[in-house]
Amino acid sequence: MSTAPVSRRSGGRAARHLARSNPLEDHLRPIRPGMSGGLYRPLSDDAIQRIHRGALDALWEIGLADPPESGIAAMTQAGAVLGADGRLRFPPSLVEDALAAANRDVILHGRDPIHDLDLSGNRVHYGTAGAAVHLVDIDSGDYRESTLQDLYDAARIADTLDNIHFLQRPMVARDIEDPREMDLNTLYACISGTKKHVGTSISEADFVQDAIEILHMAAGGEAAWRARPFASLSCCFVVPPMKFATESCQVMEACIRGGMPILLLSAGQAGATAPASIAGAILQAVAECLAGLVYVHSLAPGHPAIFGTWPFVSDLRTGAMSGGSGEQALLTSGCAQMHQFYGLPGGAAAGIADAKLPDMQAGWEQMCSNVMAGLSGLNMVYEAAGMHASLLGFCHESLILGDDIIGQALRCVRGIEVGEDDLSLDVMRATCLGGPGHYLGAGDTLGRMQRDYAYPALADRSSPKEWAEKGRPDLLANAKARKEAILATPARARLDPITAQAIRERFPIHLP
């Protein structure tokens, strides 16, 4: 629409190029992990209260079925009531006790402290998650079974991407059949691929001791592990609607004893395992996570736990999951507000594509929920990159492109500064009244290009002419080239060789 004045333009351009070539100090970077969101508020204060009171009602009137014996003992001791129908019910006062005692200062540690995540307030962090069973091959379009090597490669790629702040295990290593070996290898692949915080799951309580032993060895001993636990348990402790997942609860108990932070994960699916209404699905997830909070409280008050309301969406025409929908973005954003209401560190799912390949649909689906989750101030945005086919497929190239998507979302989370300097009246006066009549070479512009503007790594902003001259660069081909370059360089996050060797001698590690 507007045409930029051309006078002095090349001079301004050279100055901008010079300015941009100087590396930025960290505090000047335009986007960072942990920027604060919260300016998008899909729920009114009254709506939040109604959902909260409804969740309390559900916990007292409906309660949860299938608690393990150990959980019954701990929670009834704390004040829960076991009904004749086998359901455990929670009086509001017990929930309020658990809320009062909950840990609100959770730091999720990285193996390198530079990657520590502070989950207070409305600070936003993005990372992977999931249990995809396929790796998506962008050249053939094939969905093939995902392997341990795929998982390790994902961890290595994520380690290099600035806007992927943590690595929760996104794929299942289907080439490892033994469940114990799968859990241990999954953990090993994640922590040797990245120094960022790792989330993983453990399928049986009997495996926990081995996993904790690997973590002790990687940390340099139990004390070091407990001081800075760099891996958390992703724990589907409920089977919605309103039933405990008996075995997962036992895993959780063992991990709490082992000092692992717990992601209390309630993954209902609206219209299938949760109410079809957005508010109802949020309410049920909140109720279930409050039950999880009581559970943690009854065992170890103040143990670090993440309020993991992860309601998903059904496409009600088929009953299949639709993680890429607008309804999903609303569910996740509404959950973020409930976390803030409780003042608890919270997480939910966003960034999922229903698209099978990293195409235009994948782009719009991944951005919609990622940016809304960030704007709503969600502490932990899980599943944020690489996820396709409603969580069934993971794609390395898509993970790399997700770094650009999340960078853009983070720029939106950062928002609009309106200090005196930002209003720019002085710059306007100097420009319009006897000045050059444009802002291209202004000192204010040069400064802001570094501090204020986020630049994508792979997204192409060239003109059609430049683009044609460059041979029409292809987004996916460029992502693939970057993947190959990352994987061709030595793994920078690997465990020191002595530790790695010790773990390999002690446990059946399949990674070459």
Added chain:
Amino acid sequence: MSTAPVSRRSGGRAARHLARSNPLEDHLRPIRPGMSGGLYRPLSDDAIQRIHRGALDALWEIGLADPPESGIAAMTQAGAVLGADGRLRFPPSLVEDALAAANRDVILHGRDPIHDLDLSGNRVHYGTAGAAVHLVDIDSGDYRESTLQDLYDAARIADTLDNIHFLQRPMVARDIEDPREMDLNTLYACISGTKKHVGTSISEADFVQDAIEILHMAAGGEAAWRARPFASLSCCFVVPPMKFATESCQVMEACIRGGMPILLLSAGQAGATAPASIAGAILQAVAECLAGLVYVHSLAPGHPAIFGTWPFVSDLRTGAMSGGSGEQALLTSGCAQMHQFYGLPGGAAAGIADAKLPDMQAGWEQMCSNVMAGLSGLNMVYEAAGMHASLLGFCHESLILGDDIIGQALRCVRGIEVGEDDLSLDVMRATCLGGPGHYLGAGDTLGRMQRDYAYPALADRSSPKEWAEKGRPDLLANAKARKEAILATPARARLDPITAQAIRERFPIHLP
């Protein structure tokens, strides 16, 4: 994550299919034009006040250069002050008078009243706009010069898409060299391609009379036109920073006399023709549009005008425009709040891709600003579909896919209802306590699948297995097939033959 129970599943599925096959009454449609946004508020109340006061300061201290003689006469009569430097300055009291007298009940009419747009409150509408000079061919990847036929085809396609609520001319008919013929043919192609509201631009005041005559003929006479003006003038009345576009102002004056609603369009580019800071670019756009409002007020108090703050973004590394950036989404959303502060109907740009083709980048870019614009409650989201290469290229297939993107954004705008029924406690009780233990066949689920869930037309949600069985449907190929199907059916919005013939006899219409 969660696994839906399978018992009774096929029965529920059949019931859902049956329910979905009944057409919905209009008031039950899950998404509609004019849903109200506003729950995303990037600017605090204090920030809004600061920007407003800064804009008043800019109008009084800096003023605008290059007003036409006619504008000087009208605006100084109203209270503006012409300086010795040729700049017209506006005392705050004059701006406040113009704000007080502004038309707040603007309806943008369609040629069919079913397409009328009510711009009050935070009601959100999406449509095309722009002046792309290329049509994007998705098969070859070529950017070729856009033609009048391309424009007419775009209008015909837009006419069929539920989530494209208006058609502002998105492309330039480069096959028509004579400027007058180009303007008249552009108008004719738009109004004969769709019965939705049309926006267009006129390049010289001398052409306005002809354009108005076409509108009179299409409406069935001047009185009918003036009662329901179904075309508005997209008017770049300023050349940022802070200069009137002399000739465009003269066009505006003539169109006001002719009864056309005016889009007061200020299209600065942050870092080039507007300050580099987001807040500063918004402030300058607000100041310029307030000047435009004074201009309209001085000529015809209460004439329908849209507050068109359209600040764009520079990629400051190159000075080139980046319409697909997060900074763009913030600019547009911040502007929406300023419109609401003034209580004026407003518009801004969103949905622009920098990507040259409808690829993953295009998807995330188009969604980011479209959904944020909607959540911020922008009345008129211009450029919302089909736009590539930072406004240089328009793509018919992308326009069609944009209908899905905007549908999803509108679902997000609709938000989360939290009535008693939405909390779903009764459904939870019935499901969990002696019920089936899932929600698949519940009456609540069946009802909500129609009322609450938006379904995309082309986005694929099938499982990898179904997708492979369907032959891996390609998003762009499906969009192209839909385009061809639309263009193969008779144009449903065309003017009646007698009117069309009369216009063709009177004016050199090039459309076959």
